[in-house]
Structure formats: C-alpha cells, structure tokens
Amino acid sequence: MSVVNIPTVSKASFAEPVAVPASMRLPTAVSFRGVTRDFGNKPVLKGIDLDIPAGQFLAVIGKSGCGKSTLLRLLAGLDKPSSGSVTVKSQDGSARTRIMFQEPRLLPWANVAKNVGVGLTGISKGAEARERSLSILRDVGLHDRADEWPSVLSGGQRQRVALARALVARPQVLALDEPLGALDALTRIEMQRLLEEIWQQQKFTAVLVTHDVTEAVALADRIIVIDAGRIALDIEVSFARPRRHGAPELAALEGKILSALFK
C-alpha cells in the first residue's frame, strides 16, 4: 500500500481550496522518492518527490533546461537517478512504460504497419502483430496508409504513427516528451484532441512534458511546474472535458501558471 502523498503547493498564492481529490484514492502508478540527477557536477534535478495515480494525465511544464526531460527519461527508464528511486507499478504487476519522443523516430526502411509493429517487439509478431498494428492505426486514423513508407507522410502523420507504435502494446504509462513541439499549430490541436480521446479510451497514465502552457491546461488533470530542478507548483485541473480552446477559465489558469513561471 503506498502512502498517500498530499501534493506540495508552493508559496505562490493559489487560493483554490484543495479537498483530497478523487484521483488520490486510486493506486499509484509512478513514484519518485528523493530523486536527484547530476550530470557531471551540474545538478539538474535536486530532489523530486512525486506520486502519480493510475490513469492520471499529468503535464510537466518548465523552461528550457529546468530538468523536465530528465524527469521523463528517469520515468521511462532511459536514465538512472543519481540518488533516490523511481518506481513504476500497476495492480497486476506489469508496468509497461512507453515513451513518445519529439521526433517521430520511425524506421525509414519499414512501412507504417511494420513501424507500429516495433511497439510489439518481444510481445507478438507475424499476422497477429499486423492485426494489432492495423487496429491501432485505425484509432489514429492512418489505417489506409499502413503499407506506405514513412518518407511520404507529413510530420503530423509521422507523429501519429509514433503514437500508434507507443500505444499498440497497451502500456500502463505513456511518457510524452514534447511530442507536438515540431508540429504546426493546427496539427497540434488535432493531435491534442486525438491524444485525449485515446487516453480516455485506453485509460493509461499519461505524463506529458511540454513547454506549452496552453497545451497543458487543455489536456491535463494535474500540472506540475519544474523550476531549477525542483517542483515549484503542483495543481489539479478539474475542468470538464472536452475543454474549449480559448475558454476564459482555461485562460485564467494559464495566467496563474505563467506568473508562477515568471515570478
């Protein structure tokens, strides 16, 4: 049984009353305990304590160099903390974490379906893998491009294939490292909607690192701000979904977060 961890709210005046949110009663999917990470003698993360309940959509915001990507890489197992521990667990014991990068990172020499099939490495292959790949491609709307080379797809389409690859094995945790950063604004909004839809269907825990506050406010259940290697702000976002871009309550929250970032 994991200890319920009340999120630490910073000294920034944040007046919303925080009753223990429903998400806190769910099993914890990811735990950070006293995590630090140094690169050489340069400390990037200076003590992170974080509990992410299963099924939550968490957005991690910060300026460049604040350590948010490092946090994600520790989460995804691509890196080891200099001290402290990161645990990923789920109720049935399997704890599959998948990561989606800023670049699509598709194999140019394999067609779209095979690229999605990479997500099933060690899990399934052959006709079954193709079936599952086609199914997830249908969910992201690229079913009809299954046999084409990645080089003929647009940037947004390639990221959709990368998303399909990350999700085809039904991971418990999906880590997203600024996946929409390289896309144009309109494609970005489309992708955000797609992401939200799939997250609601598959109910994985999503951890999205982004520099875009609007995106975080539109998608997340909870937002943390990383500043100078520590969590500076940790707030729940409880607006109803789907959230309307440009709605005043979203804008107000954005303003609060930005002022916390740039105080």
Added chain:
Amino acid sequence: MFRINRIVSGKISGWILPAFLIILWEIASRAGWISASTMAPPSAVAEAFWRLLLSGELLHNIAISTVRALSGFMIGGTIGLVFGLMNGLSALSRNLTDTTLQMIRNIPHLALIPLVILWFGIDEEAKLFLVALGVFFPIYVNTLLGIQSVDRQLVEMGRTYGMSSSALFFQVILPGALPAMFVGLRYALGIMWLTLIVAETIAASSGLGYMAMQAREFLLIDVVLLSIIIYALLGKLADSLARLLERLTLQWHPAFQSA
C-alpha cells in the same frame, strides 16, 4: 520541328554522338587518315569479336577473368565487411585495428605488384591477392562509416522498445548502414576490374589481359581494342548489376522513389 525536339530529348539522344564518332572513325580508317598500325577501324574490331567468339577463345578468356575477379572480390570483400562490421560495432576492435588498417590503406596496392610477383609468382594467388587487397579498403571504410552514421535516435528508440542486440542490428543498424555499404560496393567493383586488368597484363597466362598482351606482341591492334572495349563493357555490367541490387533493396529511400 517537333520531331527534332523529341529526338533530342529522348533516350536515343545519348547515342547520337557516339554513333557519329564511330562512323567518323570508320571513314577515317578506311580513307587512310589514321594509319593501320596505330588504330584499327570499328569494322575490324567487330570482325575480331566475331572471329574470337566463334573460336570460343573470347568466352573462355572472359570466363577466366571474371572468375578471377569475383574470387578476389569475395575474399577481399568478405574480410572488409567483417572488419567494417566489427570496428563499427565495437570500440575495442576499432581502437585496436583501425590505425593499422588505415596505414596499409595508404600504400597504393598496384605499387606492390613487383613484390607480389616475388612472393606469389605469376600464378592465380598473385592476382587474387592483389584484387582482394584492392577491394578490401572501399568496402571496409564504407561499411565502417555506414555503421557509425546510423541515426543514434533510432538506436535509442529501438532500445526503449525492448529490441535485443541482434534485433537492433538487423532491424536498425544494418538497414541504416546499407546505403553507405552500397557506395563501397560500387567503388570496390571499379577497383576490382582495374586491379585485374593491370595484374593480367603484367603477369598472366590466360584471361582477357593475357589475350590483349599476346595481341600486342603480334601487333593485332583490333584484338587489343576489342579487349579494351570488353573490359569497359564488363565494368559497366558489374556497376549496373550493383545499381539494380541497390534499387531493389533501398526502395524506401527517397532518392530511389519516382517523383
């Protein structure tokens, strides 16, 4: 007017100039502008071709030269490939062997011919050694480069998705290195022919080079010209086959996709 445009921009336009030059060459030889002891007319070359083909001598010599070239290529190419892969994948292997190999590379292999004749005589081993040596370096260098230039982000992606080392090699590293390896292959094929021609001209008792050398001894200019043309055609054939293979295996590459 349109006819001329179509002729000039079509596939046959490339052949107009060579055809014209050949006709000019024929006329010049017949009219005696070019002396018969320096150059034979195309018709004589064609006649020599036909004659040697019918006697079986031509095909016999071509077969011998080709087998020699390919054997040397297989030996040198395999060693080059193995070293290229090893040094590309293992830093230890690279640190131990690369410097030595680069030093050997800088010795022009054709300059070793007198030494090779001393060591191996003028038999098959000498020619195989020279061809293998010449072929080794383009394949080694380009395989090494191909492996080192595989996108690291793809390798990281493969690792995060749980690919084993062998899956990583066959699905990410090798296909990524393949374009560069083909460059090495085509370059090596050119060197293979060059080395063979020189080796056969200097020390041989059979093969195309030998045929050319004998023809030179007996002042059979038409046969000399014929062997040169055949060398050129065989070289072109080897290159075309390599390009065909390249196009088949690299269909995914934007450079090989029709617009």
